[in-house]
Amino acid sequence: MTGPLVIVIGASAGGIQALTDLVARLPAHLPATLLIVVHIPPDMKSHLHTVLQRASLLPVSPASTGEPLRPGHIYCAVADHHLLVEGDRLAVTRGPKENRFRPSIDALFRSAAYSHTTRVAGVVLSGMLDDGTSGLWTIKRLGGLALVQDPQEAEYDSMPLSALSQVEVDDSLSVPALAQRLIAWTQLQRAPEETEVRLTEEERARLETETGIAKDGRGLQRQVLSLGTPSQYACPECHGVLLQLQEGGRTRYRCHVGHAYSASALLAQVSETVQLTLGQARRAMEEAALLSNRLGDEHLARGDARAARTFHEQAQVALTRSLQLLALLDDTSGRSDVEVE
Numbered sequence: 001m002t003g004p005l006v007i008v009i010g011a012s013a014g015g016i017q018a019l020t021d022l023v024a025r026l027p028a029h030l031p032a033t034l035l036i037v038v039h040i041p042p043d044m045k046s047h048l049h050t051v052l053q054r055a056s057l058l059p060v061s062p063a064s065t066g067e068p069l070r071p072g073h074i075y076c077a078v079a080d081h082h083l084l085v086e087g088d089r090l091a092v093t094r095g096p097k098e099n100r101f102r103p104s105i106d107a108l109f110r111s112a113a114y115s116h117t118t119r120v121a122g123v124v125l126s127g128m129l130d131d132g133t134s135g136l137w138t139i140k141r142l143g144g145l146a147l148v149q150d151p152q153e154a155e156y157d158s159m160p161l162s163a164l165s166q167v168e169v170d171d172s173l174s175v176p177a178l179a180q181r182l183i184a185w186t187q188l189q190r191a192p193e194e195t196e197v198r199l200t201e202e203e204r205a206r207l208e209t210e211t212g213i214a215k216d217g218r219g220l221q222r223q224v225l226s227l228g229t230p231s232q233y234a235c236p237e238c239h240g241v242l243l244q245l246q247e248g249g250r251t252r253y254r255c256h257v258g259h260a261y262s263a264s265a266l267l268a269q270v271s272e273t274v275q276l277t278l279g280q281a282r283r284a285m286e287e288a289a290l291l292s293n294r295l296g297d298e299h300l301a302r303g304d305a306r307a308a309r310t311f312h313e314q315a316q317v318a319l320t321r322s323l324q325l326l327a328l329l330d331d332t333s334g335r336s337d338v339e340v341e
Contacts, residue, residue, distance in 0.1 A: 012127025014155025120172025
């Protein structure tokens with residue numbers, strides 16, 4: 001296989017400093033294209049390219065659809081859009097969220113592996129939960145290079161630890177060592193046909209479908225229902241049935257609309273939904289207490305003490321239930337082992 005070398009990097013919480021240090025150590029004429037995804041709030045304009053440009057000898061710019069993969073150039077994902085590789089060009093899309101994020105690290109990694117197989121290196125840096133694990137597994141499955149930041153160095157070690165536990169990574173290194181490893185990888189002269197892995201028809205169909213969904217969201221039209229078996233769970237975002245997808249030794253989930261979750265991301269989203277639902281119930285109880293008290297006061301002003309007492313008692317019951325819900329909120333947030341960014 002010919003074509004440009006592609007380095008894909010994913011980071012989340014605590015990852016900006018690691019990214020800055022990494023790109024600062026890369027030479028000005030690196031013969032590879034770098035693509036970077038950092039989790040960005042959808043309503044916030046990203047200035048990542050500006051931050052990285054201050055440290056990098058390589059030109060850095062926000063990604064845009066249709067741009068060619070230029071060696072020696074860094075492209076950053078923009079807010080609320082996936083960054084994908086489509087052949088020798090970039091695609092910036094608003095496909096369904098994956099692991100609760102858009103841009104998604106997994107979506108980028110998967111698309112790069114699908115397009116360039118052995119000519120891809122993937123790097124997972126600091127972050128919470130496990131976005132990047134599935135994509136790095138795909139890169140490794142197709143013969144690419146899989147690297148992870150040393151969890152002891154990472155500010156948040158969940159993403160590196162997840163990748164290490166699920167993927168046979170090539171190295172887990174400090175940021176300076178990661179930079180040297182990537183430089184050495186770009187200088188290797190190897191015959192890709194000697195290392196390229198042949199996918200089964202099922203694996204190829206799944207990879208093509210999931211990459212396509214990240215691009216255009218047409219899950220049903222792309223036969224997403226054939227990718228796995230129905231689970232007991234509903235998609236937290238659209239409430240469609242989630243399919244179970246087996247990947248190596250782990251289970252992932254995807255609905256027919258295209259939203260995708262790892263087990264950890266799904267649990268985090270469900271826990272967040274529980275918190276939101278309890279909060280809404282508490283608000284409703286306190287509104288009921290306010291209204292009952294007002295009705296009680298009005299009846300008391302009219303001389304109807306019996307009705308006033310009934311409404312005041314209802315208000316007290318509602319306030320008691322509100323405090324019980326508050327205790328539940330504190331309990332579920334305090335005891336949760338889920339890390340939510």
